[in-house]
Amino acid sequence: GENVEQHPSTLSVQEGDSAVIKCTYSDSASNYFPWYKQELGKGPQLIIDIRSNVGEKKDQRIAVTLNKTAKHFSLHITETQPEDSAVYFCAASNSNYQLIWGAGTKLIIKP
Amino acid sequence: DAGVIQSPRHEVTEMGQEVTLRCKPISGHNSLFWYRQTMMRGLELLIYFNNNVPIDDSGMPEDRFSAKMPNASFSTLKIQPSEPRDSAVYFCASSRLEPPTGELFFGEGSRLTVL
Numbered sequence: 298g299e300n301v302e303q304h305p306s307t308l309s310v311q312e313g314d315s316a317v318i319k320c321t322y323s324d325s326a327s328n329y330f331p332w333y334k335q336e337l338g339k340g341p342q343l344i345i346d347i348r349s350n351v352g353e354k355k356d357q358r359i360a361v362t363l364n365k366t367a368k369h370f371s372l373h374i375t376e377t378q379p380e381d382s383a384v385y386f387c388a389a390s391n392s393n394y395q396l397i398w399g400a401g402t403k404l405i406i407k408p
Numbered sequence: 409d410a411g412v413i414q415s416p417r418h419e420v421t422e423m424g425q426e427v428t429l430r431c432k433p434i435s436g437h438n439s440l441f442w443y444r445q446t447m448m449r450g451l452e453l454l455i456y457f458n459n460n461v462p463i464d465d466s467g468m469p470e471d472r473f474s475a476k477m478p479n480a481s482f483s484t485l486k487i488q489p490s491e492p493r494d495s496a497v498y499f500c501a502s503s504r505l506e507p508p509t510g511e512l513f514f515g516e517g518s519r520l521t522v523l
Contacts, residue, residue: 386451
């Protein structure tokens, strides 16, 4: 069935370094790929999204890349800061116009 | 704007009891979603409403779960009877656009513990 695989499940980086989280999807009809950030005790919040007609999108320190041929997309965070510590979820749209979610990546920023 | 408002934030109940979770979406948002989050299964879509009409309830686990949206500003998710395996964080989210595109605005969740 449709699924989105997300790696790694936990990522620990030094403050100031870059972090990369990767997702692969199975539904070739997927055309919308959002990334959400969930802080402890809160609901997920959209941080960036990309559509299938674009290969890369950037917003300040965060960027997302998409490779439709390989069916994978990645989140890049540069110059990480303590407030980047959270759980990050990727998602991909399916042919039923719903989102299929990855399992999440816990990002830990070490001071 | 106040954001999506959910109540209660925490609920502890005993197996067999009825549980009602409530949600007030952001004004003007036409789409409303109920999600369940657990460590084992991650984020699961339970049901999706558009303009107060249930469009996709294929994620509702079983007949013990029901959801209603009597008007554009209120929705409920009911579990009757509740079971320990229903313990999870339940999120309500709303969106101005129909899925899949359109930002989802999540509430802070209702943490349910069934003993």
